[in-house]
Amino acid sequence: MSAVIIARHGRTPAERFKDAAWVAFVALLLGIPMVGLTTVDEGGALTVQTRFGMLGIFVGVSFAGRFVFRWIMDQVRGRRAAKPAVAKLDRTPLAIKTIGWAVLGASIALPIMFSENRYVIDTATTVLIYVMLGWGLNVVVGLAGLLDLGYVAFYAVGAYTYALLFSHFGWTFWEALPVAGAMAATFGILLGYPILRLRGDYLAIVTLGFGEIIRVILVNWTELSNGPNGIGSIPRPTLLGLPFERNPAEGTQSFASFFGLDFSGMHRIIFLYYLILVLALLTNVFVSRLRKLPVGRAWEALREDEIACKAMGMNVTNVKLSAFAIGAMLGGFAGVFFAARQGFISPESFTFTESATILAIVVLGGMGSQLGVVLAALVLVLLPELGRNFSEYRMLMFGTAMVLIMVWKPSGLLASREPTIRLNKALAMDNKAAGLGGQA
Amino acid sequence: MSTATLLSVENLTMRFGGLTAIDDLSVSVPAGKITAIIGPNGAGKTTFFNCLTGFYKPTTGSVRLVHPKKGEMRLETMTGHRVARDAQVVRTFQNIRLFPKMTVLENLIVAQHNFLQEASRFSIAGIFRLPAYRKAEAEALRTAAHWLERLGLTDIADVAAGDLPYGTQRRIEIARALCVDPVLLCLDEPAAGLNPRESAELNILLLSLCREEGIAILLIEHDMSVVMKVSDHICVLNYGRKIAEGTPEQIRNDPQVIKAYLGEDDENEPATVMGGNA
Numbered sequence: 220m221s222a223v224i225i226a227r228h229g230r231t232p233a234e235r236f237k238d239a240a241w242v243a244f245v246a247l248l249l250g251i252p253m254v255g256l257t258t259v260d261e262g263g264a265l266t267v268q269t270r271f272g273m274l275g276i277f278v279g280v281s282f283a284g285r286f287v288f289r290w291i292m293d294q295v296r297g298r299r300a301a302k303p304a305v306a307k308l309d310r311t312p313l314a315i316k317t318i319g320w321a322v323l324g325a326s327i328a329l330p331i332m333f334s335e336n337r338y339v340i341d342t343a344t345t346v347l348i349y350v351m352l353g354w355g356l357n358v359v360v361g362l363a364g365l366l367d368l369g370y371v372a373f374y375a376v377g378a379y380t381y382a383l384l385f386s387h388f389g390w391t392f393w394e395a396l397p398v399a400g401a402m403a404a405t406f407g408i409l410l411g412y413p414i415l416r417l418r419g420d421y422l423a424i425v426t427l428g429f430g431e432i433i434r435v436i437l438v439n440w441t442e443l444s445n446g447p448n449g450i451g452s453i454p455r456p457t458l459l460g461l462p463f464e465r466n467p468a469e470g471t472q473s474f475a476s477f478f479g480l481d482f483s484g485m486h487r488i489i490f491l492y493y494l495i496l497v498l499a500l501l502t503n504v505f506v507s508r509l510r511k512l513p514v515g516r517a518w519e520a521l522r523e524d525e526i527a528c529k530a531m532g533m534n535v536t537n538v539k540l541s542a543f544a545i546g547a548m549l550g551g552f553a554g555v556f557f558a559a560r561q562g563f564i565s566p567e568s569f570t571f572t573e574s575a576t577i578l579a580i581v582v583l584g585g586m587g588s589q590l591g592v593v594l595a596a597l598v599l600v601l602l603p604e605l606g607r608n609f610s611e612y613r614m615l616m617f618g619t620a621m622v623l624i625m626v627w628k629p630s631g632l633l634a635s636r637e638p639t640i641r642l643n644k645a646l647a648m649d650n651k652a653a654g655l656g657g658q659a
Numbered sequence: 660m661s662t663a664t665l666l667s668v669e670n671l672t673m674r675f676g677g678l679t680a681i682d683d684l685s686v687s688v689p690a691g692k693i694t695a696i697i698g699p700n701g702a703g704k705t706t707f708f709n710c711l712t713g714f715y716k717p718t719t720g721s722v723r724l725v726h727p728k729k730g731e732m733r734l735e736t737m738t739g740h741r742v743a744r745d746a747q748v749v750r751t752f753q754n755i756r757l758f759p760k761m762t763v764l765e766n767l768i769v770a771q772h773n774f775l776q777e778a779s780r781f782s783i784a785g786i787f788r789l790p791a792y793r794k795a796e797a798e799a800l801r802t803a804a805h806w807l808e809r810l811g812l813t814d815i816a817d818v819a820a821g822d823l824p825y826g827t828q829r830r831i832e833i834a835r836a837l838c839v840d841p842v843l844l845c846l847d848e849p850a851a852g853l854n855p856r857e858s859a860e861l862n863i864l865l866l867s868l869c870r871e872e873g874i875a876i877l878l879i880e881h882d883m884s885v886v887m888k889v890s891d892h893i894c895v896l897n898y899g900r901k902i903a904e905g906t907p908e909q910i911r912n913d914p915q916v917i918k919a920y921l922g923e924d925d926e927n928e929p930a931t932v933m934g935g936n937a
Contacts, residue, residue, distance in 0.1 A: 487680070505786075512785040513775040516761075520769045523758035530712065530750050531770045531839055532743030638762045642816035643801050645764075 235293075239286040246281035250274050271641070312637050319590050326496055330489045339486055344492045344560065346600045348553055350547075351499040353580040353592035354506055355549030360578065361587035362515065363542035364522025366423040369410075369430025369576050373403040373547040374497055375437060375569035377554025382450040382564055392456035392559045396552060401550025404544040406433075411543035418525075430574050437566040450563025455487060456494060456559050463487035493569050498556060502549050503589055509545065511639045518542050519639075583624060585631025594632045598624070664725060665875045666711075666734075666843060667749075671720030673706055673899075677796035680706040681897040684720070688843065688877055688892075690727075690888055695870050695878045695886045697910075698896035699919060704879045705753060707896070708845055710735070711877075712750045713742035724748065727842060745771050749836045750845035753879075755828045759821025763812055763831050766804035766820050770838035775799055806834045810864065826857045833864070843875045844868070850882040865889045887911065895919065 255274040258265050326343070333339040352374060359367045380399035384390040390398075414425045437444045444450070455463060461474040465482045474490070475482040509515040517538045520528050528535050558564045580599055586590030602620055606613035624632065666688040673681040674819040678841050680703045688694045709715040711722055711734060724746050732746050743749050758766050768775070778795030779785035785792050807813045810830045815823060820854040822832055829849060836844055849865075850858045866889055868874050880886045886893065886907070893910045897919040903910055910916055 422727065497794070508786050509782065512782050513772050513779055514782050514785075516765060516769050517772050517776070519761060519765075520758045520772075523760060524756050526714075527752070527756040527758065528769075529714070529739045530743055530756070531772060531835070532740045532745075532749070533769075533772050534740050534744075636760055636819075638765060638817060640764060640768060640800070641762075642764050642813070646804065 236290045237637070238289055239282050242285040243278050245281035247274070247278050250277045250393075261348070307321050313360075313634065314636055315590055315635070315637075316596075322590070322593055323500075330492055334485065337485065340485075340488050340492050342600070342604055344488075344495055346596050347492070347495040347499050348557060348560075349577065349580055349596040349600055350593050351495065351502050351553045351556075352550060352577045352594055353584065354499065354502045354589065355546050355553065356577050356581050357587060357589070357592055358506055358509075358518070358549070359546035360581050362510065362522065363518040363539065364586075365539065366419065366426070367541060367543075368423045368427040368571075368578065369433075369573055370426075370546070370550055371569045371571070371573040372410075372430040372433035373406060373550035374554040374557065374573065375433050375566070376406050376547075377551030378558040378568070379437065379444060379562045379597065380551070381555040381558045382453050385453055386450060391454065391513075392555065396555050399555045400548045400551045403554065404548040407543040407545075407547025408540050410547075411540045415539055427571070428573060434566050434569050437569070444566070447565060447567070449563055449567075451563040453558050453562050455562065456491070456556075458490060463490060484502045495556055495560075498552060502552070506549075507589060514538070514541055516639060553636070579621070583631055584620065585628075585634040586638060587630065588633040591631055593634035598632075660677060663690045664688070666725075666877075667723050668711070669721050670725070671707070671710060671722065672718045673703075673710055673715060674718045676929045680899050681710065681717075682723075684896070684899065684901055686894050686904075688875060690725075690875050691869065692891040693876045693878060693889050694892045694894065695880055696894050696896060697880065697886055698796040698902075702896040704896055705847060706899075708750060708847055708877075708879060711742075712748060713737055713739050724843070729764045743839055747840060747842045748845065749839045749841040749843075750850060751836050751847055753847040753851065755825075755832055755847070757828055757831055759843040762817050762821055763820050763823070763834075764803055764807070764816040765832060766835050767806060767838045768799055770835045771799045771802060784817065802838055802840075806837050806935040810834045825852050826854065829853060829857075829861075830864075837868075837874075841874060843877060845877045845879075847879045848881065849878070850880055853882075855884070858865045858882060861885060862889050923933060 251274065254277045255270055257268055257270055259268050326347075329343055330340055352370070355368065355373075356370045359365050359370070377399040380402045381390070381392065381395040384395045384398065410426065410429050414422055417425060438447055440446070457463070458474055461472060461477050463475075463486050464473045465475075466473075473482070474480075480486070510519075517528070518541075519532055520531075520533070521535065521538050521542075525535060528538070538633055557568070561568075576599060580592055580595040583598065584593070584595035598620070602617050603613060606616045609616060628634065664687045666686075668684060668686045671681055671684045671686075672679065683927075684707065686694075686696075696707065698704055698884055706715065710717045713734065716738070717735050720735065721833075724732045724734055726746060729745075733747065734742055734746055737746065758769060761769065766908075775795055778792050780792070804813070804816075807816050810833065812827070812831060812834060815827070820828065823831070829852070833844075833846065835848060836846075850861055853861060862885055865876060865878070869876055869889075878886070878890065890907055892908055893903075893905065893914070894901060895910060895916050902915045902919055903913045905913070
């Protein structure tokens with residue numbers, strides 16, 4: 220009985236007081252050198268002065284903060300414990316769906332609300348590139364459970380394929396997009412073959428090496444890639460053949476002249492934003508659909524138990540290669556967009572840090588969760604941007620936030636897994652289809 | 660008809676470096692019956708299973724399957740997944756190997772991967788949800804629902820398999836293997852960790868699978884209350900060799916078997932290889 224009361228109402232005030240007193244004591248010990256003592260420059264000589272007033276405030280704030288924090292935590296915990304677990308299970312997918320639609324609505328409305336603010340839309344475009352990359356890598360890491368530290372290689376392959384196709388053959392964005400995707404998928408399979416037998420740490424190291432190989436080739440094979448100088452003046456994508464230019468070539472129309480608008484540089488920025496939004500959404504629909512197909516279920520089964528997959532008669536080689544190929548293809552698409560948006564690419568854009576960021580997005584978001592990737596991409600791209608005001612503390616803040624998130628949610632922001640099929644729902648649909656068939 | 664041989668293993672030997680895990684073993688498994696492989700720990704039973712199901716490539720010897728539809732097949736030349744896919748010889752594992760984060764139903768649907776994958780036409784028919792694929796999916800669902808019902812798993816179909824009790828996980832693993840549509844079902848210690856009531860239910864299940872569905876079952880088991888009650892035929896292994904073979908009655912009274920299990924006082928044979936009821 221008493222256990223129930225504790226679970227409902229948390230700890231007693233006396234316990235909370237004791238806990239806060241301990242924290243205050245630790246704060247005091249730490250605070251004496253850090254807050255209580257300070258050095259002052261007095262006429263060239265450095266002297267130590269005490270700041271007991273400050274120390275007192277520091278300890279007091281620690282005490283009060285801890286007390287309130289505990290109280291809130293206990294309230295939250297009590298409320299959670301009081302709720303029946305079943306209701307929570309049923310509610311989660313609905314909540315996720317609601318958040319998902321809200322995020323989608325916000326992202327469609329964003330350029331309308333900030334139509335004059337180039338910085339906001341540019342940053343949002345960057346977020347969306349990472350969202351798309353995250354969704355692509357999610358296939359390999361989140362669904363198939365193959366730890367890939369060299370994902371940026373496929374991003375680079377996509378970007379360079381477009382850049383080279385343009386500079387040698389004058390291909391446009393839309394022509395190059397499918398070819399670059401296919402090219403990246405080919406590289407995905409090329410990487411996949413030698414590492415079929417590897418798992419976990421070993422796999423991670425080899426993929427890391429693969430990412431570096433691609434980058435080093437791009438730096439050194441000057442005849443192909445123009446080396447560290449990169450490839451410039453890559454054309455921007457057009458809208459059904461309408462370029463976003465102030466002065467279109469003789470006899471052609473630009474977006475602004477076709478629609479009878481005054482030319483504005485923002486048109487292109489907003490168009491790029493919507494383009495990546497559409498690409499990312501297509502990626503999402505594609506991956507969500509695949510997840511509910513045999514191939515997607517096989518990826519997840521592979522993540523869960525490779526030996527059991529074999530015992531079920533599954534060709535594990537094909538399953539792995541398809542995961543690598545699909546993941547790489549999506550990365551390649553994102554790369555084409557990146558090249559078109561920047562107008563200039565060089566190997567410097569495809570360093571290991573990029574791979575690490577994309578992987579962090581997938582892990583932080585919760586492996587396999589589509590919405591989690593969006594939230595994590597927002598956090599990982601926006602935090603450094605917001606932190607610009609804090610100049611040199613920026614990366615410190617960033618690191619702290621990541622550690623805090625991982626402590627708070629060890630399996631990622633959204634770790635719950637939605638089943639790909641439910642018995643009752645599926646049977647009901649089946650019966651309905653059979654009924655309709657009978658009537659017709 | 661009932662004496663037809665489904666699987667015949669001839670002169671099978673499996674060596675790991677200097678260790679001979681299976682030594683010149685010949686066994687035949689009749690169609691539509693339950694055959695048990697018993698023996699003390701380390702006798703080579705699981706190694707034998709691994710050789711049958713393509714996880715190990717035997718050093719020498721042959722494993723011939725007379726498939727009711729596809730004719731004779733040589734299992735020792737087939738690798739990994741092909742034994743389950745083409746020969747429909749499906750196994751379960753001593754330490755349960757489910758897909759723990761996937762639901763029970765998903766586990767059973769994944770087992771029908773090859774059927775569904777073919778219907779999805781490289782996922783293209785699946786992506787656009789064409790009628791042919793939807794029909795195949797409905798059929799897979801019916802198969803899964805049938806086995807869920809049969810093994811009493813319908814109520815927990817949408818629960819993650821890893822969250823369920825041990826005894827239930829054993830049943831899920833058998834249900835999943837059945838979804839592959841096996842001609843020979845190889846069960847590696849299906850009663851391990853089950854309580855007496857669950858063991859009794861397992862007996863009923865195994866007998867009905869064999870008698871009603873005509874699935875031949877090959878069973879590794881330590882639990883004699885299961886082995887003696889359900890087996891039509893028992894084969895006893897010790898140190899990788901077959902030491903006895905026959906009906907439960909014959910095996911129970913075989914001096915060689917008693918010696919292998921209990922040891923003998925007047926010989927130097929150590930009694931440390933006693934079969935534990937793990």
